[in-house]
Amino acid sequence: MILTFKEPVEPMEIRKLLFVTKFEDLCFDALRSLLNLREADLQHVVFMNVVERDKVAMYRGTGYRKSEEVRLKEKANIRFIDWAEDLFEEGLEVGVYLVVGRLVPQVIKAVEKEEADLLVVGRSPKGVFKQLYGGSDVTELIRRASVPVLVFKHLTENPKDLEQPFARPLLAMDWSPASLRAVEYLTRLGKVIKQVDVAYVAGDDELTGSTGMAIQKMRKERRRQLDEICDQLEAAGIRAESHVYVGDTNDEIEMAARECQSSMIVLGSSSKSAWVERWLGSTPLSIAEDSAFPTLIIPPDKG
Amino acid sequence: MAKKILIVDDDPDVRMFNVSVVEEHGYTPLVATNGEEGMQLVKDEKPDLLLLDVLMPRESGIRLYRNLRTSKKYKDLPVIILSGIAERSFLRSQKALAEFGGATVPPPNTYLEKPVEPEELAAAIEAILGE
Numbered sequence: 001m002i003l004t005f006k007e008p009v010e011p012m013e014i015r016k017l018l019f020v021t022k023f024e025d026l027c028f029d030a031l032r033s034l035l036n037l038r039e040a041d042l043q044h045v046v047f048m049n050v051v052e053r054d055k056v057a058m059y060r061g062t063g064y065r066k067s068e069e070v071r072l073k074e075k076a077n078i079r080f081i082d083w084a085e086d087l088f089e090e091g092l093e094v095g096v097y098l099v100v101g102r103l104v105p106q107v108i109k110a111v112e113k114e115e116a117d118l119l120v121v122g123r124s125p126k127g128v129f130k131q132l133y134g135g136s137d138v139t140e141l142i143r144r145a146s147v148p149v150l151v152f153k154h155l156t157e158n159p160k161d162l163e164q165p166f167a168r169p170l171l172a173m174d175w176s177p178a179s180l181r182a183v184e185y186l187t188r189l190g191k192v193i194k195q196v197d198v199a200y201v202a203g204d205d206e207l208t209g210s211t212g213m214a215i216q217k218m219r220k221e222r223r224r225q226l227d228e229i230c231d232q233l234e235a236a237g238i239r240a241e242s243h244v245y246v247g248d249t250n251d252e253i254e255m256a257a258r259e260c261q262s263s264m265i266v267l268g269s270s271s272k273s274a275w276v277e278r279w280l281g282s283t284p285l286s287i288a289e290d291s292a293f294p295t296l297i298i299p300p301d302k303g
Numbered sequence: 304m305a306k307k308i309l310i311v312d313d314d315p316d317v318r319m320f321n322v323s324v325v326e327e328h329g330y331t332p333l334v335a336t337n338g339e340e341g342m343q344l345v346k347d348e349k350p351d352l353l354l355l356d357v358l359m360p361r362e363s364g365i366r367l368y369r370n371l372r373t374s375k376k377y378k379d380l381p382v383i384i385l386s387g388i389a390e391r392s393f394l395r396s397q398k399a400l401a402e403f404g405g406a407t408v409p410p411p412n413t414y415l416e417k418p419v420e421p422e423e424l425a426a427a428i429e430a431i432l433g434e
Binding site for chain 1: 357358359360361363365366387388392393395396399400402403405
């Protein structure tokens with residue numbers, strides 16, 4: 001069954017974002033590139049740094065290294081104070097979390113406590129063990145977060161080029177409830193989005209029929225469905241274009257983003273269980289982990 | 304009866320430091336860990352002075368400060384801001400918030416940049432509450 005975007009959806013705004021950083025993965029320039037969300041009602045930024053427990057854990061004969069915990073927290077605090085001053089001067093409210101523990105549970109706890117509307121994380125390199133056994137912290141956060149997750153990646157090496165991830169997103173559609181929610185999400189961001197490219201990737205299994213016309217019929221039908229989404233976006237004042245691709249989903253989404261000169265890829269999160277994802281793979285998680293583009297993953301409606 | 308001083312700070316070390324200074328000078332400390340808790344204690348306990356941090360989880364000191372200053376009932380409650388954030392940035396933030404359509408609020412009674420010496424904090428308290 002194909003759901004339409006007229007299904008009731010939970011309203012989504014970006015008033016408060018939680019910016020989780022280990023500093024080597026995300027710095028202030030990444031946050032600065034998101035500040036145009038102010039025009040879409042962003043009012044509050046919460047910084048978070050989690051000191052991994054193994055950095056302050058008990059060593060033989062030394063016990064828990066409290067002084068190391070204090071040193072690491074204050075190091076992060078000094079950086080956050082500097083960032084906060086910049087944001088304060090722009091009239092934003094700022095909060096800070098400096099905690100010791102495991103990253104994923106601490107971040108999920110903070111998202112809930114703060115009632116954040118958007119979680120921003122960087123992409124850390126995966127170790128071999130994590131690649132084999134269940135993915136990185138980013139994967140885990142996407143699986144567990146109840147709010148949209150932006151996995152930030154820089155598209156340019158030049159810090160002087162101000163990136164704007166929300167300026168020209170590529171929306172990868174599969175008509176899942178989460179991707180329909182992504183449409184709704186983007187329609188609310190008209191003040192910061194210049195254009196949305198809406199793409200669908202047909203798998204080889206959809207190329208049925210013995211004639212070219214039969215195959216083109218599939219393209220035409222998908223195109224019509226994408227155009228309906230474009231109409232909804234345009235009704236919200238956002239320029240939108242539809243694109244149909246054929247082939248491997250991950251590769252084609254990446255190609256579409258390049259061809260459209262996208263600033264970000266947006267996908268609804270997978271509804272597969274973690275176990276199924278581990279064996280069969282998940283497009284949103286693969287794109288979030290491996291794509292060169294910043295990736296915004298929208299979860300399905302909690303209701 | 305001893306005057307009450309409400310300390311709003313998320314850092315337990317800072318809270319402990321402030322409580323000891325407040326007690327040492329004969330005042331009664333009240334403690335909150337964020338702006339929401341702070342506002343509740345303002346309503347429930349009617350403190351005579353607020354020692355307020357700025358960067359906190361949940362509701363920041365800026366929100367609480369602005370809520371107080373725009374409230375008919377609490378606008379005159381003396382506030383000492385105690386923060387790692389520079390005073391200049393705090394004042395600019397108030398200006399920016401006013402430009403974004405918020406109310407124009409007066410500066411705090413005193414602004415102290417962390418870390419403060421006990422004598423410095425005590426002097427600021429005495430300047431406001433001392434007879």
